[in-house]
Amino acid sequence: MKQLIRFGVVLLAIVLPRVSGAQSAADVQAGKVLFGHLCVTCHGFDGAGGAGPPLNRAKLVNAPDDAALRTIIADGIPSRGMPRVRRTLDSEQRQLVAYVRSLGRTARPASRGDAKKGTELYAKLNCAACHIVKGQGGTLGPELTDIGVQRGPQYLRQALLEPGAVLPNSTLRVQGPGYSEFLPVRVVMKDGAEVRGIRVNEDLFTIQLRDTSGKFHSIRKSNAEVIRKEPNASLMPSFAGKMSEAELDDLVAYLSNLGGLQ
């Protein structure tokens, strides 16, 4: 009997670590299911990113450790436009952490494009006329210094082909959550004067625009004849048909690398 107990103890000692390893694998699996329900819309399949940041990376800017990642899963990052989709149980948070961390351990799919060629394209297409990277460039469009950390490659590709379809939101913290930023608006004043620009801010009685020359326009709505918002448009030209597929891949590869975290 004593021998049997001793044998049992040895058996337990062998089995226990495996059990905990199996639980962790179960957490990753359960986390994947939850991710599909709650996170995939913004973070993409397998965490490849979309309108939300790619998560298939060893380091995550806002989640340097598991505790920070868990806090983000529990509460969202409302100031950056990430909602808490729903309240989660402690066990669900643990499972999501396990799954997201597993994404960073698997090799990131090799980018189809050549980032170095993409750098040259960025210069050749004069993207810097409207976008800032590391302090250099124009300000009509969004800053791109960290764009590879903020958006997934699919989103960036679509932004080049159909810029109006993917207007960013909740990056500037000027208007409330969910509002389209860089929204083109055309205003015709009662005296016939016309302005087209991007919306900088808006309240019930006024709207503030910035036109392509960078000039601000403060408009009292009651003085305008027409205020037309263009939700599916952008002041950025589409590059559809203006680049080869390979060039598109190269530019997306360059943009995806911006932000420094691979």
Place this chain on the structure above:
Amino acid sequence: MKRFLILLFVAIAGTSAFAQVSYQRLLNAEKEPQNWLTYAGSYKSHRYSPLTLINRQNAGQLKLAWAYQMQRSGVVETSPIVVDGVMYLTEPPNSTVTALDTRSGRTLWTYTPNIPPDVIVIGSPPVNRGVAILDESVFVGTVHGHLIALDAKSGTVRWDTTVEDNKHGFYLTLSPLALDGKIIVGVSGAETGIRGFVDAYDAKTGKLVWRTYTVPAPGEPGSETWGKGDGWKTGGGSTWLTGSYDPELNLLYWATGNPAPDWNADNRPGDNLYTDSVLALDPGTGKMKWHFQFTPEDVHDWDANETLVLFDAPVNGRERKLIAQANRNGFYYVLDRATGEYLVSAPYAKQTWADGIDAKGKPIRKKGIAPSLDGTLVFPNIQGASNWFSPSYSPQTKLFYQAAREMGTIYYKGDAVYKPGTAFTGGGGRAVNGDVASGAIRALDATTGKMKWEFPLLSPGWTSLLSTGGGLLFGGTEEGNFFALDAESGKPLWDIQLGGAVRGIPISYSVDGKQYIAISAGVTLYVFTV
């Protein structure tokens, strides 16, 4: 000597700026339009000021009289009260009470209860919606679950009663309601699985007079609507907004919130009485005289706590005593307040969950509207078409004014595990916000719910409304606008940008022959006059 003392007493009483507020004065609050004596202006909860000095003709000349910067940052949802030249308001996040001189805006006293740093506030920000006054005390409910009586002259604590244990998630955000010798309060906390109740406390001593639970125990009437399990123990039914009172019928009306867990009804099969309901209570005993449930077996967190407005009007040729509410579920309801009989309903905002309301007042629920693992898009949104923010009823126009939130939510179902003092919600939702969401101020015919006019808002707001005898309606926006509309037509007459979301609750008062409008935006209280 005795005569001298009497004379001295009369002299002091006569000069004091801090006059006593008897129950008789509260009963006749409408006869003191210079003051604002209760949360909603009167027991009928009209949020209507009969004052006419600010009116359609001069509203365009409104200008700032003074402002008061609150002490801490937070969400300000306070409705000040004003008594004989003194304003009492509350400040977040620690249930602070402050008395101000209404002429100058200068502070007379301020009191902050000792709120523990680990206070549990789940389900809302740590807001406070105002104080009640009765005799020589003001009464505040606190985020750590206490009801405290303060001396109206000095802010000194007269008594401090624990309503219920905050460690279990109970907290108070509402303005208490003062009746004859009693202070009535309700609690927040359904998102932690509390069992809700309405309490009456002795105004002099702070002792509990009665408690009426909003979720029945097994064997009590209504318990059959909770299934056979123990879901009732954690059934929710919070009572987090101030009720109304009819002294002639001697009925206290109090509304109740969502069942818990909010988005998962697996352990509470049935209608879940008396959640999402209005209760008519005997104020002497707390006994329930009638109830009406707006949203049976709620799975969208559509609390029915919204302000209950009392008015009298003919319905089908017969004069009735009515009670009305623009419910969070998107429908406006009118009931007979003597009997609880359902009379009228009408949608006042976009809703996609019901095909209508049947002859008994029950919703005809659509299929496929329940929260799900991948999310289900339903209107109204998770915070409802309406919420805590006050409507207004004008006896002048006979219109019920309501800010409507036009937004959908993707509702998710999740598991719920009860652990005292932690979130017990079973899911949640993601708002479909931004440019696709909006709002409107709607003027409804109070007896039919038919819309007379609307004033569109840029986004779903949290604005309370105030109507006045000068024919005005005041409201605000999330973008910081505060404005006056013509109460008859909805036409804008005046507006100003206040630099912070308007979530305070407007009131009006007068002093030294001038009328004032008070509103909080951001963390500042602004007072306007002409």
